[in-house]
Amino acid sequence: MADIVDTAANAGSFSTLVAAVKAAGLVDTLKGKGPFTVFAPTDEAFAKLPEGTVDGLLKDIPQLKKILTYHVVSGKVMAADITKLKSAKTVEGSDVKIDASKGVKVNNSTVTTPDVAADNGVIHIIDTVLMPA
Numbered sequence: 403m404a405d406i407v408d409t410a411a412n413a414g415s416f417s418t419l420v421a422a423v424k425a426a427g428l429v430d431t432l433k434g435k436g437p438f439t440v441f442a443p444t445d446e447a448f449a450k451l452p453e454g455t456v457d458g459l460l461k462d463i464p465q466l467k468k469i470l471t472y473h474v475v476s477g478k479v480m481a482a483d484i485t486k487l488k489s490a491k492t493v494e495g496s497d498v499k500i501d502a503s504k505g506v507k508v509n510n511s512t513v514t515t516p517d518v519a520a521d522n523g524v525i526h527i528i529d530t531v532l533m534p535a
């Protein structure tokens with residue numbers, strides 16, 4: 403298996419996320435021991451943001467780091483565990499809201515593919531970029 407960064411890079415649908423992780427200097431962290439749970443927005447999710455948002459974030463590294471770490475939870479939280487939660491504390495410091503009543507929603511995003519295994523954690527693919535308050 404591969405670590406979280408390599409797993410996302412090899413999937414082919416996370417080029418924006420991988421580029422953002424590199425720009426924010428978070429590659430070494432997400433290649434670290436972990437374990438981590440990453441709610442990973444697809445390229446399509448990033449494309450739903452208002453035009454210029456991604457380019458703006460790539461120039462505002464502190465804000466980019468804040469948004470990216472808002473997609474990461476410490477520990478390996480599998481889908482079966484997520485369904486028992488109402489919220490989860492992110493590495494960024496604030497909580498994401500979890501609603502498992504109809505599928506699994508994290509804030510306003512839907513988990514489209516849960517439990518993508520990586521050496522140092524798990525990835526849950528989501529359809530919308532999460533924005534901290």
